[in-house]
Amino acid sequence: MEPIIRVDHLTHTYSAGTPFQRSAVQDMSLEIRRGEFLGIIGHTGSGKSTLIQHLNGLLKPTEGHICLNGQDIWADPKKIRQVRFQVGLVFQYPEYQLFEETVYKDVAFGPKNMGLPQEEIDRRVRASVRAVGLSDEMLEKSPFALSGGQKRRVAIAGVMAMEPEVLILDEPTAGLDPRGCEDILSLLRAYHTRRGSTVVLVSHSMEEIARSTQRIIVLDRGGVRMEGTPAQVFARARELEAVGLDVPQVTKIAHALHEKGVAIDPAVYTVEALQKQLLALKGGRAVC
Amino acid sequence: MSTMLQTEHLTFAYPAEEGESAPTAALEDVTLSVEKGSFVVVLGHNGSGKSTLAKQMNAVLLPCGGMVYVDGMDTKQEALLLEIRRRVGMVFQNPDNQIVANVVEEDVAFAPENLGIPTEEIRRRVDDALAAVGMSEFTRHAPHLLSGGQKQRVAIAGVIAMAPECVVLDEATAMLDPSGRREVLSAIRALNRERGITVVLITHHMDEALNADRLIVMNDGRLAMDGTPAEVFTQVDALRAMGLAAPDTVELLYGLRQGGMDVPLDALTVEDCAAAICRALR
Amino acid sequence: MLKDITLGQFFPGNTIVHRLDPRTKLLCVILYIVALFNAKSVLTYALVAAVLLVCILTSKVHYKALTRGLKPVYIIVAFTAIMNLFFTGGTPVADVWLLRHITFEGIRSAIAMVLRIIMLIMGTFLLTYTTSPISLTDGLERLLSPLKKLKLPIHELAMMMSIALRFIPTLIEETDKIMSAQKARGADFESGNIFQRAKALVPILVPLFISAFRRADELATAMECRCYHGGEGRTTLHVLRYQTADYLVLLAFLALAVGIIVLKHLGL
Numbered sequence A: 001m002e003p004i005i006r007v008d009h010l011t012h013t014y015s016a017g018t019p020f021q022r023s024a025v026q027d028m029s030l031e032i033r034r035g036e037f038l039g040i041i042g043h044t045g046s047g048k049s050t051l052i053q054h055l056n057g058l059l060k061p062t063e064g065h066i067c068l069n070g071q072d073i074w075a076d077p078k079k080i081r082q083v084r085f086q087v088g089l090v091f092q093y094p095e096y097q098l099f100e101e102t103v104y105k106d107v108a109f110g111p112k113n114m115g116l117p118q119e120e121i122d123r124r125v126r127a128s129v130r131a132v133g134l135s136d137e138m139l140e141k142s143p144f145a146l147s148g149g150q151k152r153r154v155a156i157a158g159v160m161a162m163e164p165e166v167l168i169l170d171e172p173t174a175g176l177d178p179r180g181c182e183d184i185l186s187l188l189r190a191y192h193t194r195r196g197s198t199v200v201l202v203s204h205s206m207e208e209i210a211r212s213t214q215r216i217i218v219l220d221r222g223g224v225r226m227e228g229t230p231a232q233v234f235a236r237a238r239e240l241e242a243v244g245l246d247v248p249q250v251t252k253i254a255h256a257l258h259e260k261g262v263a264i265d266p267a268v269y270t271v272e273a274l275q276k277q278l279l280a281l282k283g284g285r286a287v288c
Numbered sequence B: 001m002s003t004m005l006q007t008e009h010l011t012f013a014y015p016a017e018e019g020e021s022a023p024t025a026a027l028e029d030v031t032l033s034v035e036k037g038s039f040v041v042v043l044g045h046n047g048s049g050k051s052t053l054a055k056q057m058n059a060v061l062l063p064c065g066g067m068v069y070v071d072g073m074d075t076k077q078e079a080l081l082l083e084i085r086r087r088v089g090m091v092f093q094n095p096d097n098q099i100v101a102n103v104v105e106e107d108v109a110f111a112p113e114n115l116g117i118p119t120e121e122i123r124r125r126v127d128d129a130l131a132a133v134g135m136s137e138f139t140r141h142a143p144h145l146l147s148g149g150q151k152q153r154v155a156i157a158g159v160i161a162m163a164p165e166c167v168v169l170d171e172a173t174a175m176l177d178p179s180g181r182r183e184v185l186s187a188i189r190a191l192n193r194e195r196g197i198t199v200v201l202i203t204h205h206m207d208e209a210l211n212a213d214r215l216i217v218m219n220d221g222r223l224a225m226d227g228t229p230a231e232v233f234t235q236v237d238a239l240r241a242m243g244l245a246a247p248d249t250v251e252l253l254y255g256l257r258q259g260g261m262d263v264p265l266d267a268l269t270v271e272d273c274a275a276a277i278c279r280a281l282r
Numbered sequence C: 001m002l003k004d005i006t007l008g009q010f011f012p013g014n015t016i017v018h019r020l021d022p023r024t025k026l027l028c029v030i031l032y033i034v035a036l037f038n039a040k041s042v043l044t045y046a047l048v049a050a051v052l053l054v055c056i057l058t059s060k061v062h063y064k065a066l067t068r069g070l071k072p073v074y075i076i077v078a079f080t081a082i083m084n085l086f087f088t089g090g091t092p093v094a095d096v097w098l099l100r101h102i103t104f105e106g107i108r109s110a111i112a113m114v115l116r117i118i119m120l121i122m123g124t125f126l127l128t129y130t131t132s133p134i135s136l137t138d139g140l141e142r143l144l145s146p147l148k149k150l151k152l153p154i155h156e157l158a159m160m161m162s163i164a165l166r167f168i169p170t171l172i173e174e175t176d177k178i179m180s181a182q183k184a185r186g187a188d189f190e191s192g193n194i195f196q197r198a199k200a201l202v203p204i205l206v207p208l209f210i211s212a213f214r215r216a217d218e219l220a221t222a223m224e225c226r227c228y229h230g231g232e233g234r235t236t237l238h239v240l241r242y243q244t245a246d247y248l249v250l251l252a253f254l255a256l257a258v259g260i261i262v263l264k265h266l267g268l
Helices: A048-055 A077-086 A103-113 A118-131 A136-140 A148-160 A178-195 A206-212 A230-234 A237-242 A249-259 A271-283 B050-056 B078-087 B104-108 B110-114 B119-132 B148-160 B178-195 B229-233 B236-241 B248-258 B270-281 C022-038 C042-059 C063-087 C097-101 C104-130 C133-150 C154-184 C194-200 C202-225 C244-265
Strands: A005-014 A022-032 A037-041 A063-068 A087-090 A166-170 A198-203 A215-220 A223-228 B003-014 B024-035 B039-043 B065-070 B088-091 B166-170 B198-203 B214-219 B222-227
Touching (some): A005 A048, A022 A223, A048 A166, A048 A198, A077 A087, A087 A148, A087 C154, A103 A118, A103 A148, A118 A136, A118 A178, A178 A206, A206 A230, A215 A230, A223 A230, A230 A237, A237 A249, A249 B270, A271 B248, B003 B050, B003 B198, B024 B065, B039 B050, B088 C202, B104 B110, B104 B119, B104 B148, B148 B178, C022 C042, C022 C104, C022 C244, C063 C104, C194 C202
Parallel strands (some): A037 A198, A037 A215, A166 A198
Antiparallel strands (some): A005 A022, A005 A063, A215 A223
16 A cells, blocks of 8 residues: 655755754655554654654755655645645644634634634534543633643644644653653544544654554664564664663563573563563463 | 751642632642752652642742741741752753853853852852763853753753752753753762752652652642652552552562562662562572 | 844954953944044044954954845935935036936935944944853943942843843744744745734744743743842852953044044044
8 A cells, every 4th residue: 555655765954055054864765654653763863853844844855755645745835735734743842832712713723724614613623622632611711721731632632623644743742741641642542543544653752652653663863773563673672772762661671581581572562561471481481 | 867858737829810719729738858968759740739849948939838947947037048049959840941141151150140159169160060960061052052951951050059958850851851861860860979969859750769769759739658769669559549650660560469479569670670570480 | 944043143253352341342332433423524434434444354254244234224224325315405416307406415425324324333233243142231231330329220131131132042943833833733924915924923923922921930930049139249250351452442442532523623
């Protein structure tokens, strides 16, 4: 099947021709498959922010192409706004973009820009506010009167309301406490299952990526470093640590046990999975 | 050992805002004391009162009921305000919103300048504070061009330049990426170990608590747990009831015990945990 | 993108012009302006221009940087020139059509005005190009400190200026981010008439203001935590001290200003 987005030899150079010239992305190629929940992971400076701003045409490639449904998005620069409706991008700390008097109006901003009829806007606003787990009585409240976690959900609803084919979120859990993180991640998983549309989660936390996504792309220094299912990527935990990423503690324990000669598969990333392996091992014969 | 910070039946409520009928209670009957030279971590959800507690520790907020003592000084005494704030330095969450000057050394010099310290002594303190957080090479840099972890280390240096006895970090790592967090934590640990500065680290990252001398858990404005990391984290059920999780190590050991394996609960680090499991499997 | 705007007008360097005390430079600019506005003849203009040229050359600031600084005022310069050209009374240049309105005096005063504006701007830009914003506010505070006795909030003003300078890059970066975020929701800043464009700015300005207030609030707390309690009893990391060079340069500019005024009264 044709990928929904194809990144083809993308290079982006900031401040070209000045002494500050630097390439944030260098000859990067990757694919985003239709309907998948993809995780993109990399530390600060790995090029992940630059990459995602290319996917909806906020940045223009210095070299290379971005194809959406097989079409180069820059084939007709006049249509770039259409691309932004098809590829929804939620920035880091999105609550800082809220500006309207009510939650309803703020969420309606995107659909309104699309020029949709009033009834359709109304339907989408209500549906997406519900999708992020907020009640209908929130609609008439000022977004600034909400708690931090609620504000973030309103901002995410604002992008969901455009009903994009691809939803990309840059560090949607940054700065939230564990409960807030889990709330956001579970609403994203539910959104993906319900709509079956493509979701891309960008993060520097291996833990949350592993628990939510079906496939992971690891970026490092402006290029793709690894690619595969969570299990495939976590099997190379030592390599991940070498590129400055934090591996979940449970993966570290599994690797430590594996190195001590315990016969387990170290590519785990949940406590339950490791627990199951170890208890099975104990039921059989101890190897150590 | 003597006491650095002490609260007695501390109660605090934020004044009612527009549209609210009653003031919002943030702290209720909190009694605790922090020993000089210790490394204390305060854990809790957003809204658990942990940041309010932090702001009580250098008189940014004053108690509604009960008392707060900093090094024996009552925070309600206005005449002692500057001395209290000099002794307890505070580092906040957003690095951008606490850097005052547009050259690193000027920013670090801000507090000593306010304290009226002679020029040569300011110079010495600035250089010393920047060295203590490993930022000496950035003395003449513009802060807005630094990374998050570097900015936060500059903010710590700005506090160290007051020669404080205690540093309170109010979710100072929440906005940082993993490498930034590591930078800040190792700088803070070094200050505690090498200079004997008391550290109160407020966070919602469990793993930052592993090396602490003491762990305090806040819940709904009350002190919920208080003890060594091993004592607190092994109370898995109580933590879960508050919606908090123990570190993976303890969660795993807990699960294994329930599955009938003979492992201890208090092996907090990855190495200890792996060793304990190995022993049990043998 | 907004980020590409070079806001730091300061070009670091290590020439004598860079090393002078900011107070000296501020005073010299004032004396220079006094001289410039009292220059009436070719001789006096030439004198002031010569001093400016010497300063530019010793500062090693590239002339392109100075002419670039003039760009935003080209319209004002042109407007002044035309006004002077046509609306100065005197002897017409010739008795044909437009030229009837142009007088010899008009030409003379147009040239004088244009030169004056250009030299004024170049002089002040030289100051900002060779002095860091921090030492500029520092120097300004020190120079104006006698006014504190009159209960004028000089320290507060200087503190406000330096904090504003500190936060300009941060707020520009923030504006950039908010713009991108709203563009991602289909906001359109590039088309429509003036009214529509102004309306399109609301989704940027509201979040920007809210964030600026939040920052101000947090910064105030952070400053209090670092024992800030106004200007009283404050010391500084960098102490300003006049050097011999400062006295000599000041003396030279004083001589220039006095000289030009004397020459003016002598009718030269």
